Amino acid sequence: MTENLAPRPSNEEHRAKAVVKTGLIDAPKPEIFQVYCDLAKVITGFETASFSLYDGEIQCAISATGKDEFESGTQFERDKNNICSYVLLDTKPLLMEDIWLDETWRNHPKAMSKTGARGYAGFPVINRDNFALGTLCMTNSEPMALSEKTIILVEKITENIALLLDVQAEQKEVTSQKIIDALAVFQGTDNKFTIDDFKMFLMLSTDFKLDPAGSERLVMSGLCHIGNYNSLQLTKKGIQLQVKMKLESKPMRKIKLSGDAAESLIDEMFASLN
Numbered sequence: 001m002t003e004n005l006a007p008r009p010s011n012e013e014h015r016a017k018a019v020v021k022t023g024l025i026d027a028p029k030p031e032i033f034q035v036y037c038d039l040a041k042v043i044t045g046f047e048t049a050s051f052s053l054y055d056g057e058i059q060c061a062i063s064a065t066g067k068d069e070f071e072s073g074t075q076f077e078r079d080k081n082n083i084c085s086y087v088l089l090d091t092k093p094l095l096m097e098d099i100w101l102d103e104t105w106r107n108h109p110k111a112m113s114k115t116g117a118r119g120y121a122g123f124p125v126i127n128r129d130n131f132a133l134g135t136l137c138m139t140n141s142e143p144m145a146l147s148e149k150t151i152i153l154v155e156k157i158t159e160n161i162a163l164l165l166d167v168q169a170e171q172k173e174v175t176s177q178k179i180i181d182a183l184a185v186f187q188g189t190d191n192k193f194t195i196d197d198f199k200m201f202l203m204l205s206t207d208f209k210l211d212p213a214g215s216e217r218l219v220m221s222g223l224c225h226i227g228n229y230n231s232l233q234l235t236k237k238g239i240q241l242q243v244k245m246k247l248e249s250k251p252m253r254k255i256k257l258s259g260d261a262a263e264s265l266i267d268e269m270f271a272s273l274n
Contacts, residue, residue, distance in 0.1 A: 119144030
């Protein structure tokens, strides 16, 4: 670590792994968290509010409000001038009524040049394992302080964000194991089946409409047939295998995806087998 980097929390290695488990660094889902940024902005009266996650190297902006030309997934280095990185170091928020007058940050390049934010409020987003995975930060062009009541309200917002992060990581892990177990059952049915056959069968199990091209082995095995409008449909035998693989339609709806999203998820699950 060089002197140009912001200090890391003492549990950085495990904390960063927990962030990676959410899958949001590489594939942000701003729509899930946008409402919390909007709510924080309204409650505090600050001009901007943003939610970010931090892996071992970077800050990744997930969602924000009040920022022009904001792009979810934008990444910043966690260097010594990245104020939000310091929010990860404590369970309490980092509050500055006026950055320009703050003893620690008044020498920040933007404070010295009299540009950028003056009012600042950064809240750590701490998950159930007590890891600060991200931050909810508010800024204002003029000095601004938060009341104790407002601080409590924003902390409740961060608790909700943390809960979503835990659920996101848990669902990803459960879905991965579910697909890995299903693959073992599928390949045990016929050793000639390939990964591509499994991907096709899995997407059929989610009611995803597929072109028959490349389905020869599934059709010959009696797991599916070409139905109306030249689309693949599961047969009785296919449905029975679906049940054996624990991919019944009811639980599968919980992870139902379509288009590129479905194939991307399946490819990601297979990567864990390597």
